[in-house]
Amino acid sequence: MIWNETKECMSRDQINNLQSARLRKMVKRAYHNVTFYRKKMQQIGLEPGDINGVEDLHKLPFTTKQDLRDNYPFGLFAVPQSQIVRVHASSGTTGKATVVGYTRRDIEIWQECVARVLAMAGVGSHDIIQVAYGYGLFTGGLGLHYGAENLGATVIPMSTGNTQKLITLMQDFKVTAIACTPSYLLHIAEVLEEAGQIDNTHLKVAICGAEPWTDNMRKQIETKLNIKAYDIYGLSEVMGPGVAADCKFHKGLHVYEDHFIPEIIHPETLEPCKEGEVGELVFTPITKEALPLIRYRTRDLTSITYDECECGRTIARISRFKGRSDDMLIIRGVNVFPSQVEAALLEMGETSPHYLMIVDRINNLDVLEVQVEVEERYFSDEIKQLDSLTKKIARALHTALGLSVKVRLVEPRTIERSQGKAKRVIDRRKFD
Amino acid sequence: MIIKQLSVFIENTEGILECVTDTLCKHNINIVSLSLVDASEYSVLRMIVSDPERGREVLKEEGLLAKLTDVIAVKTPQKPGMLHDILTAFRDANLHVKYMYTYSSSENYATVIMRLSKLDTALSLIKQKGYEVCTDKEAYEIVNLN
Ligand SMILES: [Zn+2]
Numbered sequence: 001m002i003w004n005e006t007k008e009c010m011s012r013d014q015i016n017n018l019q020s021a022r023l024r025k026m027v028k029r030a031y032h033n034v035t036f037y038r039k040k041m042q043q044i045g046l047e048p049g050d051i052n053g054v055e056d057l058h059k060l061p062f063t064t065k066q067d068l069r070d071n072y073p074f075g076l077f078a079v080p081q082s083q084i085v086r087v088h089a090s091s092g093t094t095g096k097a098t099v100v101g102y103t104r105r106d107i108e109i110w111q112e113c114v115a116r117v118l119a120m121a122g123v124g125s126h127d128i129i130q131v132a133y134g135y136g137l138f139t140g141g142l143g144l145h146y147g148a149e150n151l152g153a154t155v156i157p158m159s160t161g162n163t164q165k166l167i168t169l170m171q172d173f174k175v176t177a178i179a180c181t182p183s184y185l186l187h188i189a190e191v192l193e194e195a196g197q198i199d200n201t202h203l204k205v206a207i208c209g210a211e212p213w214t215d216n217m218r219k220q221i222e223t224k225l226n227i228k229a230y231d232i233y234g235l236s237e238v239m240g241p242g243v244a245a246d247c248k249f250h251k252g253l254h255v256y257e258d259h260f261i262p263e264i265i266h267p268e269t270l271e272p273c274k275e276g277e278v279g280e281l282v283f284t285p286i287t288k289e290a291l292p293l294i295r296y297r298t299r300d301l302t303s304i305t306y307d308e309c310e311c312g313r314t315i316a317r318i319s320r321f322k323g324r325s326d327d328m329l330i331i332r333g334v335n336v337f338p339s340q341v342e343a344a345l346l347e348m349g350e351t352s353p354h355y356l357m358i359v360d361r362i363n364n365l366d367v368l369e370v371q372v373e374v375e376e377r378y379f380s381d382e383i384k385q386l387d388s389l390t391k392k393i394a395r396a397l398h399t400a401l402g403l404s405v406k407v408r409l410v411e412p413r414t415i416e417r418s419q420g421k422a423k424r425v426i427d428r429r430k431f432d
Numbered sequence: 433m434i435i436k437q438l439s440v441f442i443e444n445t446e447g448i449l450e451c452v453t454d455t456l457c458k459h460n461i462n463i464v465s466l467s468l469v470d471a472s473e474y475s476v477l478r479m480i481v482s483d484p485e486r487g488r489e490v491l492k493e494e495g496l497l498a499k500l501t502d503v504i505a506v507k508t509p510q511k512p513g514m515l516h517d518i519l520t521a522f523r524d525a526n527l528h529v530k531y532m533y534t535y536s537s538s539e540n541y542a543t544v545i546m547r548l549s550k551l552d553t554a555l556s557l558i559k560q561k562g563y564e565v566c567t568d569k570e571a572y573e574i575v576n577l578n
Contacts, residue, residue, distance in 0.1 A: 374497055381499065382476075384530075386441075386474070386476070387471060409443075410474075411448075412495070414443070
């Protein structure tokens, strides 16, 4: 179902006009209310009046995560604190947390976007949905929660941490939909499988996000649980989950262009990429009142298409993520993304998709070890078979990455399952 | 007859073997015989235990990767050339021995656990040659081995 047909199925001209009008207003707000943006624009001799529409977007300066940290906590807010109704924050691996704020209207728009995502996945007011993202400073839990309430579904605020309880309630309440990270959902499926309860749920749809996953992983989730799974994308700096999501055709994630202008740029030259070309995704949220970021660099690598989708939506689609420009590992000069490892393992089909990459530098040479969990049905007690499995995985990874890989088989469930974001990489190299 | 061997994947990290022995001990499962084979990064522990089904279950509950494998326990008389005789018969029948280890040794027999490509063929060959194999009861409970 299309939740907001007027906004999701506009013509390209209508989208451009709406975006241009909103962009002009937003740049004015940022210029007049945020010192950081006023200074940044003044430095390059740019005034709000120079921005007439989307075609002038490229003239504006970029915003990075570092800018948010430098202005910690509320330095980039464009409204007085009395108008802020909620704050979220994400913990950085280094340094200070990234703090984001919302006005009442920002929250309303967020609820609207998440409702669109859920409706696109076929969720409606008759559904009972478990929100199994973390509740708290992380945007996942509350974002999905209020979106699902706005849609009219019955929301079970599960949060994360107690899989057994989640499963009990899932069965007792006849839960039909779940929102969580894809790796956590696979974990839930495993627990159900072990208890012989995999066919004993009413689950029919999952909305998964907060970490990159592959099409193969989606298919695995769909077959294991006999449900439909959808991809939801978002980042707290821009709003939270619900910036984009995929429809049943799974040909990219629809971006809600009436609220966010997407751009794809070369991460190094910062020049715009052509339609279909892979580059870094940049967002300008044009309706945000509290935190009107201009050209925010997401570090996510993807490509964009403006073709109308089979589902009837005309809004732009971004492809499944190819990784993050800062997740990218350079190993012996080769660019490696964790998503490539996952895709290769799933394609092989003889292992579980749970893996851990360990990069180290031994005698000045980068070494990549990939730990893969042995699945019960592929476990043989003959060393010869296990060795040939190891070699087969190594060959598949070598082909996928263009790099020789040391493969290590580990016991099932030794690699940490995430209830938040999966830890897939340990880089032990020292670059100082 | 074919008997069940309990095979466990052992990551070469500390404490895994103890986890296996501890779990079996807690559930009162006796290890009758074992063989530990190590590759560089992992090992495989093969055991004949008093209750293989239950053994697999309790190890699985501990999160270990365990499975049951079909093997045979051949009683080879305590005389030179007996094992050679059996192996020659297998070779002539194109049967491939994947691995073997000693189960027990007594005055009359050295009993050997074998995993082969075609267990049924192997069993009938052994019978033809006049040798004996252990029943599951004999193997799991260590009886009639003399
Ligand atoms: Zn679509």
